[in-house]
Amino acid sequence: MNKLQLEQTANEVRKGIITAVFNAKSGHPGGSLSAADIFTYLYFAELNIDPDNPRKVDRDRFVLSKGHNSPGYYAALANRGFFPVEDLKTFRHTGSYLQGHPDMKGTPGVDMSSGSLGQGISAAVGMAISAQLDKASFRVYTLLGDGEIQEGQVWEASMLAGHKKLDNLVVIVDNNNLQIDGAITEVNSPYPIDKKFEAFNFHVININGNDFDEIDAAFKKAKEVKGKPTAIIAKTVKGKGVSFMENKAAWHGTAPNEAQYQEAMAELEKAGGLLCQK
Amino acid sequence: MSEVKKIATRESYGKALAQLGEKYDDIMVLDADLAAATKTSVFKNVYPERFVNCGIAECNMVGVAAGLATTGKVPFVSTFAMFAAGRAFEQVRNSVGYPKLNVKIGATHAGISVGEDGASHQCNEDIALMRIIPGMVVISPADDIEAKAAVQAAYDHVGPVYMRFGRLPVPVINDRPDYKFELGKGVVLREGKDVTIVSTGLPVANCLEVAERLAKDGVAAKVINMHTIKPLDQELVIAAARETGKVVTVEEHSVIGGLGSAVCDVLAEHFPTKVLKIGINDVFGESGPAVELVKKYGLDTDSLYEKIKGFLFEI
Numbered sequence: 101m102n103k104l105q106l107e108q109t110a111n112e113v114r115k116g117i118i119t120a121v122f123n124a125k126s127g128h129p130g131g132s133l134s135a136a137d138i139f140t141y142l143y144f145a146e147l148n149i150d151p152d153n154p155r156k157v158d159r160d161r162f163v164l165s166k167g168h169n170s171p172g173y174y175a176a177l178a179n180r181g182f183f184p185v186e187d188l189k190t191f192r193h194t195g196s197y198l199q200g201h202p203d204m205k206g207t208p209g210v211d212m213s214s215g216s217l218g219q220g221i222s223a224a225v226g227m228a229i230s231a232q233l234d235k236a237s238f239r240v241y242t243l244l245g246d247g248e249i250q251e252g253q254v255w256e257a258s259m260l261a262g263h264k265k266l267d268n269l270v271v272i273v274d275n276n277n278l279q280i281d282g283a284i285t286e287v288n289s290p291y292p293i294d295k296k297f298e299a300f301n302f303h304v305i306n307i308n309g310n311d312f313d314e315i316d317a318a319f320k321k322a323k324e325v326k327g328k329p330t331a332i333i334a335k336t337v338k339g340k341g342v343s344f345m346e347n348k349a350a351w352h353g354t355a356p357n358e359a360q361y362q363e364a365m366a367e368l369e370k371a372g373g374l375l376c377q378k
Numbered sequence: 379m380s381e382v383k384k385i386a387t388r389e390s391y392g393k394a395l396a397q398l399g400e401k402y403d404d405i406m407v408l409d410a411d412l413a414a415a416t417k418t419s420v421f422k423n424v425y426p427e428r429f430v431n432c433g434i435a436e437c438n439m440v441g442v443a444a445g446l447a448t449t450g451k452v453p454f455v456s457t458f459a460m461f462a463a464g465r466a467f468e469q470v471r472n473s474v475g476y477p478k479l480n481v482k483i484g485a486t487h488a489g490i491s492v493g494e495d496g497a498s499h500q501c502n503e504d505i506a507l508m509r510i511i512p513g514m515v516v517i518s519p520a521d522d523i524e525a526k527a528a529v530q531a532a533y534d535h536v537g538p539v540y541m542r543f544g545r546l547p548v549p550v551i552n553d554r555p556d557y558k559f560e561l562g563k564g565v566v567l568r569e570g571k572d573v574t575i576v577s578t579g580l581p582v583a584n585c586l587e588v589a590e591r592l593a594k595d596g597v598a599a600k601v602i603n604m605h606t607i608k609p610l611d612q613e614l615v616i617a618a619a620r621e622t623g624k625v626v627t628v629e630e631h632s633v634i635g636g637l638g639s640a641v642c643d644v645l646a647e648h649f650p651t652k653v654l655k656i657g658i659n660d661v662f663g664e665s666g667p668a669v670e671l672v673k674k675y676g677l678d679t680d681s682l683y684e685k686i687k688g689f690l691f692e693i
Contacts, residue, residue, distance in 0.1 A: 161448075204448070204477050212448055213477040219469060222438045226445020226453075229430060233406075253469075256438035263433075 101144050104378050106312045109179060110140040111372045114341045115365065116175025116188050122361040124192035127200065130351040131245060132172030134276040134309070134336035139176035141315045142241060151181035154208045160238050161227045163212045165220025165254075166245035166274065167201040168353070174198050174207070182209035218251025220244070221271060225257045228269040228329075239323075243272045247279030249290045255300065261329045262301030269329040270322045271302070274309065276338035278349040297331035309334025342367060384547035387579075388486040390525035391543045392417025395454060395484075397526075398533055399425045405533070406453045408443055410436045415545075416456040416486045436461040440469035440481070447479040452533060458492075459485035459542060463504035474538050475511040482532045483508075483540045488518075489630035490658065490675050491546035491580055493668035500663035506635025508540040509608040515561065516608040518542040518629075518637075520582035523552040524605055527559030535561060542579060544630075546668040549583040564611035566618075570598035573690060574618040577628040578604045578637045580677070585628055587679045588686060597690060607637055612644045619651040626654045626686050630677055633657040654689040656682065 101109070113136045121127035143149070147160040164173045171191060178185040183197075190196035197206040201215025211227075214220040224242035231238050244254065261269055273293055281287050290296070294304045303325040307314040315334070322330035338352070339345030342364040356364055399405050399421050408430045413419040422429040432439035436457050443453035455462065462485040463470070474481045485504060492500045509516045515535060519525040525543060532539040551567070564576070568589050577585040582603045589599040600622055602614065619625050625645065627638035638655030645651045658675055672678050676685065 157450075163445075212445065213472070216468060216472040218437075219441050219473045222441020222469070223445035223448065223473060225438070226442035226447075227449055228445075229442065230446050230449040230451055233427065253435075253437045253441065256432075256435035257441065259435070260432055260438060260442065 103312045104375065106140055106144060108372065108375045109144055110137045111341070111368055111375060112179050113140050113172065113175040115368050116178060116185060117171040118342065118356065118361060118364045118368065120171040120174060120188040120191035121355045123189040125355050126192055127171050127355055128168040128353045129171065129345060129355070130278065130338045130348070131166060131274060131276060132169045133340045133342060133345065134338045135169055135172050135243060135274045136340065137310050137312060137315060138243060138272060138274065138334060139172045141312065141319065143176040143180045145316070146319050147241070148238065149209070151209070154182060158236065158238050161211045161224070161240045163220040163224040163240070163242040164202055164214050165224070165242050166217065166248050167215030167220065170198070170200065170202050173202060177209040217245070217248040218253035221254055221257040224269060225261050225266065228261070228266040229264060231268050232264065232266060239268045239270065241270045241272065243274060245279070246273055246275045246277065246284050246290060246293065247287070249273060249293065250288050258297065258300040258302065265327045266329045267326050270319070271297070271329060271331045273331065273333050274336055275333055276336045278338045278347070278352065280349065280352050282349050294333050297333070301328060302331040303328045304331045304333060306333045307335065309336040310340050341371065382549040384549050385522040386545055386547045387519055387522065387525040387543040388417045388545060390522040391484050391486065391529060391541070392420035394526040394529035395421040396424050398529060399428065402452065402533065404450060404452045406430065406446055406451050408432055408439050408453055408455045410434055410439050410457045410461065412457055416484065418456045436466045437469045440466045441473045443481045444473040444477065444479050447481050452480055452482065454482045454484050456484040456486065458499060459488035459501035459504040460499055463507045463540065464501060467507050470508070471511050475514055478513050478537055480536055481538050484543065485540065486543040487545045488542045489544060489580060490663040490671045491544055491630060491668040493545065493671060494665050496665035497662040502630070502632045502658040502663065503635070504542060505607055505631050505637065506639070509640065513537060514608060515539040515606070517606050518579040519605050520579055520603050521548055521550045521552050523550060523557060524559060528605065531559055531561045544580050546580065548580050551583050551586065559605070562606045562609045562611060564614040565603040565605065566600065567603050568599065568601040570600035571622055572598045573624040573626060573686070574600045574602060574622045575626045575628060575686065576602045576604050576615065576637065576641055578607060580630045581628045581682070584677065584679045584682055588682045591683050592686070595687070604637060607640055610640050610644060612648070615641055615644050616649050619645055619649045623651065624690065625651050626656060626689060628677070628682060629657045631657050633659055654686070656685055
C-alpha cells in the first residue's frame with residue numbers, strides 16, 4: 101500500500117471511529133483519531149496477519165494497551181476485513197461483540213483483552229518472550245497512551261523487555277499530550293519519554309505519528325534493531341482529522357451529538373474527496 | 379502418637395513443577411525474586427530456559443503470564459499469596475480471569491503460618507479474593523500428596539487456577555494407595571453422624587485429631603477435606619449437613635469470604651444449617667513462630683476441640 105492509499109484508508113478508519121462512537125453515544129474518539137494513522141499502518145502495511153484466519157499461529161501480535169481506543173482498533177480491523185464495517189454501529193451496545201474495551205474472546209483479530217491501563221504491555225512482553233524462547237518468527241506490537249505510561253506497571257514491563265533483549269517487540273507511545281484531566285504536563289508529566297525508554301534499554305525512535313513517511317521509516321528501522329526492543333514515540337494530534345476535536349482534552353471520552361456527527365463526517369468526506377484527487 | 383512425616387506444601391509444589399516440566403514442553407514457570415522460597419527453584423535448576431524471573435514486579439509477572447498463555451504456553455506464576463492474590467489482584471482479574479487465559483497461579487506462604495515475617499506477609503484474604511473472580515478455580519491442598527496431585531490437576535484443567543500452598547511443614551495424611559485427586563470433589567476423610575467438620579489446607583490434619591478426641595466423648599464427627607474451594611462440592615456439603623445437622627468450617631484464612639463463607643452460601647440457599655466458622659477472626663496476624671501462631675489464632679488441635687465442643691453443647 102502506498103502513502104496515498106494509507107492516507108485514504110486512515111480517513112476511512114477515522115470515519116469508522118466517528119460512526120462507532122456516535123452510535124454508541126459513548127467512547128473515546130480523541131486518542132482513536134490521534135492513533136488512526138498508526139492503526140492503519142499496522143493493519144495495512146506492517147502486521148503479518150490473515151483476516152480469514154485470525155488465529156493463525158505465526159501471525160504478528162498486536163496488543164492495544166490503551167484499550168479505550170477500541171474505536172480506532174475496531175475501525176482498522178473492520179476495514180482490513182476481520183468483520184463487517186457495518187458492525188461498528190453496534191459498538192458498546194448490549195450483546196455486541198464490540199465491547200467498550202477489547203475482548204479477545206469475542207472479537208476476531210483481537211489478540212489480548214485490555215483496557216485497564218498498564219496491563220497490555222505486560223501481555224505483549226509475555227508474547228515476545230514466548231516467540232524468543234521458541235525462535236518463532238512473529239513480532240509483537242503494543243500501543244500505549246502517553247497518559248498510560250504514568251502507570252508503574254508499564255515500567256515493570258519495560259524493565260523486563262530491556263533485560264530480556266526482546267528485539268521482536270515494538271512499543272508505540274501515542275504522544276498526543278492530553279489525558280482526561282488535561283495536558284499530561286499538568287497532570288503528572290511523563291517527559292522525557294524517549295530518555296525513559298532509553299534508560300530501560302530500548303532503541304528509541306521519535307517521529308511525527310501522523311506522517312506515514314515517518315511511521316514507515318520507524319517500523320522499518322525497528323525490524324533492523326537487534327538485541328533491544330524498540331520504542332516509537334509518536335508525536336500526534338489528539339482528535340486528528342476532525343478540526344473541532346483537535347487538541348481538546350474534552351474529546352478524550354465524549355461522543356459527538358447529531359450535529360457534531362454530521363459536521364465531523366462532512367469534514368472527513370471532504371478530506372477523502374481531496375485525497376481521491378491526488 | 380507415632381512420629382508423622384511432615385512436609386510443607388510449597389516443597390511439594392516445587393517438586394511437582396519439575397516433574398511436570400519433564401512431561402510437558404509447554405510448561406513455563408515465572409517467579410518474582412522468590413524462587414528459593416516458593417521452591418520454583420527446583421524447576422529452574424532443571425529447566426532454566428523455561429523459567430522467567432520477573433524480578434520484584436508481581437503485577438507485570440501476571441500480565442507476562444497472560445501473554446505467554448495466549449501463545450499456547452502453560453505458565454505457572456509464583457510468589458507469596460499476599461502478592462499474587464493481593465497486590466496483583468486486578469491483573470489476575472483483568473489480564474487472566476476476564477480473557478479466561480490458561481494461567482496457573484501457585485501462591486505460597488498463605489495464612490498466618492508464614493510465621494516470623496508477620497502480618498504484612500500473612501495473607502488471610504486470598505481465597506476470598508480469588509474465588510470471587512468468575513471462572514477461577516481455587517485449590518487449597520492439605521498435604522504433600524494432595525499438593526502434587528493438585529499441580530497436575532491444575533495443568534490438566536484448561537483455564538485459570540489459583541493454588542494455595544503453605545510454608546509450615548504439615549503432616550502427610552493422604553498416603554494411601556487409593557488416593558485420587560478430583561478437581562471440585564471434596565474428600566470424606568472420616569465418617570460421622572453428629573457433626574460435619576469441613577476444612578481445607580493446613581488445619582485438615584488437626585481436624586482429624588479433633589474427630590478422634592470427639593469420638594472418645596461419644597461424638598461422631600464427619601471430616602471433609604475440601605481441597606477445591608471453587609468450584610465447591612455443593613452436593614457433598616448439602617448431603618453432610620442433611621446427615622449431621624451441624625456444620626463446622628475450619629480454615630487458615632479469614633472467616634470472611636473463604637471456605638466458611640462458601641459453605642454458608644450453599645447451605646443458606648439449599649439446606650439452612652447452623653454453621654460455626656473457625657478461621658482468622660477479621661484481624662491481622664503478627665510475628666512469631668508459626669506453630670505458636672497457629673495456636674494463638676485457634677487453629678491447633680486443642681483450640682479446635684474446645685471450640686467445636688462448645689458449639690455442639692450450645693445447640
